[in-house]
Amino acid sequence: MSAAPPTPDDMLVFDRRAVARHRTRAATTLAQHDFLFAEIADRVADRIQDIDRRFPLALDLGCHDGALGRHLKASGKVDTVISADLAPAMAQLAGGTALVADEEWLPFADGSFDLIASAASLHWVNDLPGTLVQIRDALKPDGFFAASMIGGGTLTELRQAFLAAEARVEGAASLHVSPFVDLRDAAGLMQRAGFAMPVVDLETITVTYGDVFGLIRDLRGMGEQNALAARRRKPLRRETVLALAEEYQARFAGPDGRIPATFEIVTLTGWAPGPDQPVPKRRGTATHRLADALGVPEIGTGDKAG
Template sequence: MSTPATPPKIFDRVLLRRRRDRIASVADPRRDFLFAESGERMLDRLDDVRRRFPLALDLGSRDGLLGRLLQGRGGVETLIQGDLSLGMVRQAGGRALQLDEEALPFAPESFDLVLANLSLHWTNDLPGALAQIRHVLKPDGLFLGVLFGAGTLAELRGVLMEAEIAETGGASARVSPFADLRDAAGLMQRAGFALPVADAETVTVTYVGLMPLLADLRAMGEANILDARLRRPTRRAVIARAAALYQEQFAMPDGRIPARFRLIFLTGWAPHESQQQPARRGSGKINLGEALRPPRAP
């Protein structure tokens, strides 16, 4: 029997954990605003599901933000919170534990609901992470997640690349690869979810310039963790040129620059016999030829 291939190392998750540990105890409003926005939009989808969830998992809970947003919503009775960062877990309090989204420490069929608010885009093996989520769901359990999708920070990616090429003659890896909407829907099917749905929304945040945008990304713990990233500080000339290019190419009438975050929302159910099933192949009662035949003249 062949050994499963090890997924490539795209992200430095040790660095991700260290950065989250560093920001865990910092009371900075810039740290949570985007996660609060995506969390509210995800919970709006949960509000549409009319059922109770006795045991739920907040996967990648950070400091417990999603739990605070829930406040009894969505039929959640007991919430377990888990994050890669021990510092974040300590901030979350309650029923919280340190875990790795790439190696879930739960038995199969443990949860009625799994929520993942912007915690899966840093996994090296997203298909594997989704498959693990399905395995820890009880039959007919629900998964709701949101992750950054293709198009996120496209403006930043473009100006940094252009500036670095102009100043150094080459370009380093700076912005993460993101799944697009079609990829996300396919990954849900591949992971074995029933009734999978993927949809997308865009959140646009405006800034007076490039430096405040970069400061926000650092405050959120969302700066570059690509394993192939540049390992030395970026030249000031590169940042200065990128800031000028951003302003020149994307400035709005009021002079502010936009940063667009593409949010992909994932919904799927652990399979159960009670769920709606596609018709058995060949069970149709109408002949296709008859259905496509043009109507006869009167």
């Protein structure tokens, strides 16, 4: 008997309503826990600062408290910033011209923005390929896109400690840390979405804590706790929580007793196709040999290098 085809709900990795609830709760005390958002926003702004161009109208997508938008305004490269977030409380924090918008259903006409930027938000999107296509469409021809999102190796320590703790106490494990996009997948998605000159790279940020409870407080304070559609619904047992702390400490604590938390940051940049962009020449039209430019002997395809 063949399996039933997947329904739309089967393909939902994240509960977007839970993501919105978490962000709403986090908005009231975000300033006490926003170190990661602030660092990522600063890095995205640096990428945009390196572009020798002005951007009259920019969108800060998934704006949180508006840190990235403030960087863009201060850069002197952007005239107007529109801030958008899934949670109304976060959009209100950003101030200025802000609105509530779902990254999965962008409410913007094609060719609206010269720049779309996003810091630490797109990793909660179910249909990332579709969102990237919408972003490309919302850009003007030759518009620029820059976004950083949480990558696949993030919180590897917490994943391992959770698995060990639940297996030890409850005899089974459930999902507590989200699956995130990796570098290779992100590069392919940018190409599929039709961006010109896409660039994808990876950076790692490591933060240390006195114990796992400090890490969990920060994740909740940022609105970044578990929002998986298939997440465990009942509270963790006290014994499991204590085992989590023990496993994390035993496996990962440094000589000073502090534990690390790893955050991988995947950064995507690319351009909406435009008439003035450089394009590669057709194969066979080269007038100079690469070997001459590099000052090395040319080796034919049938020869074996020594």
